[in-house]
C-alpha cells in the first residue's frame with residue numbers, strides 16, 4: 001500500500017503558545033519501499049509518523065493510504081483501518097506491563113477479534129531473537145528486549161504498512177542488524193511499506209531513501225547509501 005501525505009501541517013496549541021510541528025509536508029511512501037526519516041530533535045519526525053498512521057489528526061492537509069483519506073474515516077472505522085493495515089512501533093514502546101511478551105505480541109490481533117496462534121507468536125518473537133523470553137513481562141526484560149517485543153507486536157498482524165519511531169535506538173549492533181534485515185526482507189519479499197524515524201546511519205543505509213526533516217519541512221531526499229556516507 002502507498003501512503004501519500006499532501007500539504008500536511010500540524011500545529012500544537014500549548015499554553016506557552018502554538019508550535020508548528022509540520023509545515024506543509026508533501027511526500028509519498030510507496031509500496032515496497034523502505035524510507036528512513038532523519039533530522040534534528042524537535043523537527044517533527046514523531047509527529048509525521050503519528051499523523052501518517054492516523055494516530056493524531058493533522059491541522060490541515062491530508063493523508064491517504066491506497067486512496068483512502070484517513071481524515072474522512074470516523075473513529076471506529078479509523079481504528080479498524082489501522083488495525084488491519086498499519087503496524088506502529090512507538091518510541092516509548094507502549095507495552096502492557098501486566099502482560100507477558102507473548103501476550104503483548106498477540107494483543108492487537110486479539111483486539112481485532114482474531115485468534116493468535118501460540119506457534120505463530122513464538123515465531124514472531126524468534127524473528128527478533130526473543131524465542132526464550134515469551135513468558136517474561138516487560139519489567140523482566142532489558143530495554144533492548146522490550147524494544148524487540150514492540151517490534152514483534154507491530155509486525156505480527158502482517159500489516160501492509162509499518163511505521164517505527166527509532167526502533168533500533170536501544171539495540172546493540174548485532175540485534176539492530178537482525179531487526180533491520182527483517183524489515184528489509186518484508187519490503188523486498190512481501191512488498192511492505194516501511195517508514196522509520198532514526199538517528200542511526202546503519203538504519204539509513206538499509207533504507208531505499210532518506211528524508212531529512214528540518215523545522216517541520218522535508219528539506220532533502222537522499223538515497224540510503226548517500227545518507228550513510230555523510231552521516
Ligand code: ADP
Pocket residue numbers: 012013014019020021039040041042043044045046047048
Ligand atoms: P521529533 O520527533 O523530530 O523530535 P516531534 O514531532 O516530537 O519532533 O515534535 C515537533 C515539535 O512539536 C516540537 O517543537 C515539539 O516540542 C512539539 N510537540 C510535539 N508534541 C507536542 C504536544 N503534544 N504538544 C505541544 N507541542 C508538541
Ligand code: ADP
Pocket residue numbers: 127155156157158159186189190191
Ligand atoms: P504476502 O503479502 O507476500 O502474500 P503473507 O502475509 O501472505 O505475505 O505472508 C506469507 C509469509 O511471509 C508468512 O507466512 C510469513 O512467513 C512471511 N511474512 C509476511 N509478513 C510478515 C511479517 N510482517 N513478519 C514476518 N514474516 C512475514
